[in-house]
Amino acid sequence: MPHKLRLTREQIAARAARELPDGAYVNLGWGVPNLIADYLPAGITVYFHSENGILGMGRRAKPGEEDFDLVDAMKVPVTLIPGASFFHQADAHLMTRGGHLDAAVLGAFQVSEHGDLANWKVPGAKGVGAIGGAMDIAAGTKKVIVCMEHTTREGQPKIVRELTYPLTCLACVDTIVTDLAVIDVTDRGLFLRELAPGWTSEEVQQLTAAHLNF
Amino acid sequence: MKQKLYATLDAAVEGIPDGARIMFGGFGGSGCPNNLIEALVRRGSKNLTAISNNCGTREGELSPLFKHGQIRHVITAFPGPHSYYFQERHAKGEVTIELVPQGILCERMRAAAAGLLGFYTTVGVATEVAEGKEERVLDGQRCILEMPIHADYAFIKADKSDELGNLTYRLSARNFNPVMATAATTTIAEVEEVLPVGAIDPEHVITPAIFVHRVVVAKGIRYAA
Numbered sequence: 480m481p482h483k484l485r486l487t488r489e490q491i492a493a494r495a496a497r498e499l500p501d502g503a504y505v506n507l508g509w510g511v512p513n514l515i516a517d518y519l520p521a522g523i524t525v526y527f528h529s530e531n532g533i534l535g536m537g538r539r540a541k542p543g544e545e546d547f548d549l550v551d552a553m554k555v556p557v558t559l560i561p562g563a564s565f566f567h568q569a570d571a572h573l574m575t576r577g578g579h580l581d582a583a584v585l586g587a588f589q590v591s592e593h594g595d596l597a598n599w600k601v602p603g604a605k606g607v608g609a610i611g612g613a614m615d616i617a618a619g620t621k622k623v624i625v626c627m628e629h630t631t632r633e634g635q636p637k638i639v640r641e642l643t644y645p646l647t648c649l650a651c652v653d654t655i656v657t658d659l660a661v662i663d664v665t666d667r668g669l670f671l672r673e674l675a676p677g678w679t680s681e682e683v684q685q686l687t688a689a690h691l692n693f
Numbered sequence: 694m695k696q697k698l699y700a701t702l703d704a705a706v707e708g709i710p711d712g713a714r715i716m717f718g719g720f721g722g723s724g725c726p727n728n729l730i731e732a733l734v735r736r737g738s739k740n741l742t743a744i745s746n747n748c749g750t751r752e753g754e755l756s757p758l759f760k761h762g763q764i765r766h767v768i769t770a771f772p773g774p775h776s777y778y779f780q781e782r783h784a785k786g787e788v789t790i791e792l793v794p795q796g797i798l799c800e801r802m803r804a805a806a807a808g809l810l811g812f813y814t815t816v817g818v819a820t821e822v823a824e825g826k827e828e829r830v831l832d833g834q835r836c837i838l839e840m841p842i843h844a845d846y847a848f849i850k851a852d853k854s855d856e857l858g859n860l861t862y863r864l865s866a867r868n869f870n871p872v873m874a875t876a877a878t879t880t881i882a883e884v885e886e887v888l889p890v891g892a893i894d895p896e897h898v899i900t901p902a903i904f905v906h907r908v909v910v911a912k913g914i915r916y917a918a
Contacts, residue, residue, distance in 0.1 A: 530795060531720040531868045547723055548866040554721035554750075565864060567871040567899075568720070568746075569803055572796025576816060600821075606780065607790055610822070611771035615796030618816040646820045649835075 483682075485629070485658035486675050493518035495584055495626045495656040499525050503581040504534065504574070506616055508598075509553060510586035511626040526562070528580055530612035532571045535563025552612065572612065576619035583620040585613065587627045587652075588644045589637050592689035594652040594664040596625065597644035608645070617648035629657035629686055636688035638662070638669070659683050668692055697858045697908050698887060702732035705881050705909040709738045709846060716802070716873040717745040717755060718849040721773070724866035725754045726850040726883045728911035733848075734758060740765045744802075744844055746795065746869055748772040748779035753914075755779065764788055768842060770795035794822060797839055799872050805841035806875035813838055847877035850913065851900065854884040855891070858905030859898040867899065874904045881907040 486494065492514035499505055499519070506528045507513055516538060519525055527536040529551050536551060537558035545556035574580055589597040596617050600608030617623055630636055638655065655662040660683045661673040671680055671693040680693040699705040706729060709715070715733075719725025734757045743764045749756030750773055758764050759778035768791045772779055782788040793801070794816050804812055813836040817823050827838040849870040851860040860882060862870060874880045882905050 529865070531723070531865050533865050546864065548864040550721065550723050550865060554723065565862075565867055567799075567867050568795070568869045569799035569872045572799055576796050576814070605784075607772060607783065607792060608821075609771050609773075610792055610794050612795040614794035614816050614820065614822070618814075618818075648816075649819055 483677055487658075489514060489518070491626050491656055491658055494661065495624055496520065498624055498654060498656070499523070499582060502526070504528055504579070506530070506575060506580055506583040506620065507552075508583065508585035508613065508616070512584040512586055513551075513553060515584055515626075524560075526560075528571070528574060529557075530568065530571050530575070530616070532566045532568055533557075533559070533563065534566070534574075535560050537563075572615045575612065575616040578619050578621055580620050582622040582624060583616045584624045584626055585617065587625045587637065589639055589642050590625055590627075590652050590655055590664075591642050592638070592640055592664070592669050594650045595642050596623070596647045596652050597642045598647050600645040602644055610647075613647050617651040622653050623651050624654045624656060625652050626656050629659040629683070636686055639688040659686065662691065697906060698856060699907050699909040702728050702883070702909055702911055703735060705729065705883075705907050706732045706736050709733065709736060711738055712740045713738060713846055714742040714744065714844040716844045716847040716869075716877055717743060718847070718868065718870035718873050719754060720746055720865070720868040721750055722753055724850045724862070724868045724870050726848040726881075727753060727914040728883050729848045729881060729909075730755065730757060731914070734761055734763070737761075737763070739763050742766045742768070744768045744798075744842060744873075746770050746798070748776035750775045751777065759788065762787065766790070768793060768798070770798050792822060798842070799869070801839055801842040802872050802876035804839075805843040806872075809841065811838055811840045842876065844873070844877040845879065847873040847880040849874050849880060849882050851882050851884045853886050853888055853893060854882060854905070854908045855888045855893050855902070857890055858882065858902035858908050859893050860884070860900035860905060861893060861897055862899055871900045874900045879906045880904055881909070883909050883911045885913060886910065
């Protein structure tokens with residue numbers, strides 16, 4: 480089983496992109512979510528939100544067109560799409576916390592079967608952690624989609640019954656897109672909606688430390 | 694007309710005492726008042742409390758202040774992976790830190806600016822940032838009490854100012870600057886250009902002059918990201 484093919488980071492991003500409806504206002508987090516803008520299906524326009532005060536963020540800037548006054552949440556130079564707007568950081572988070580965005584796609588270290596999210600600090604790691612906008616975004620956004628690898632590099636499940644990593648936000652995750660599956664978090668537990676090519680429900684359950692309904 | 698224009702960066706940071714609480718605008722290097730920070734290094738004020746989204750990137754932003762041991766406490770959302778001077782001082786116990794969710798950092802400054810004494814939020818409930826904070830249930834939701842953050846000074850970076858201190862910003866370099874400008878006793882703006890009164894269309898003013906106390910022209914320093 481370890482030799483079975485899993486989706487690449489780009490394929491996870493492409494799959495998550497299909498969860499976004501046309502015209503949606505969406506925040507993208509660090510890591511895999513940041514790739515999503517490159518994989519929107521044809522004919523779909525999504526207005527990407529950046530916590531530093533941009534709505535309508537376009538692709539990353541090409542060499543030569545970078546302007547360091549125009550950067551995304553990772554501080555990388557980006558471009559704008561027609562209809563974009565600027566605002567200050569407080570209004571940017573008024574949009575996240577106040578439930579004005581349609582969706583946020585975030586990375587995660589762990590997600591619990593209740594939809595609890597851990598994505599700001601690794602236990603025992605050096606340093607103080609990095610909250611940034613994650614807690615505001617997770618707490619307020621209508622639909623939170625997590626993109627991550629199904630297991631850690633050591634093969635440990637990242638979908639668990641109870642978090643062992645420091646909490647970002649309780650009961651906030653709606654959908655988990657991994658390199659093995661798409662899983663919905665509901666009041667009645669986790670529901671396996673889709674499998675990566677070549678994988679069975681039983682195999683994915685074995686790599687998940689919480690019960691999957693399928 | 695109240696004179697707000699300062700001839701030099703050093704004059705603009707005059708009088709900042711040891712122990713001051715200072716907000717620093719910017720999101721990484723974008724919109725960061727790097728010239729004012731360098732002037733504060735020259736001035737040498739110590740035991741500062743810094744309020745800033747990040748804690749420096751390599752040699753830029755807040756890094757020189759950590760390098761010279763001028764900051765004792767920092768209130769921040771995201772110290773940053775390349776905040777080496779901060780990391781070194783913090784590991785030695787020379788700098789203490791309060792980590793605050795980014796939007797809550799903004800709202801705590803806005804509360805200070807707006808004369809509000811605090812607010813309840815669901816953000817951070819049951820997490821490490823809730824430790825020591827009052828928790829209650831409002832409208833069926835667990836929430837915690839957050840208190841205002843005020844500062845003695847705000848260092849901000851704007852694009853243009855008029856002679857009164859009405860400010861405009863450039864692209865996403867706006868970020869924390871307009872928020873911090875409203876929450877400090879004395880706001881000091883470094884700007885690319887100063888224009889005569891009336892030259893900025895009132896509809897284009899982002900930070901009204903009432904919030905701005907000192908203005909100094911300095912071409913933005915940009916450090917490699």
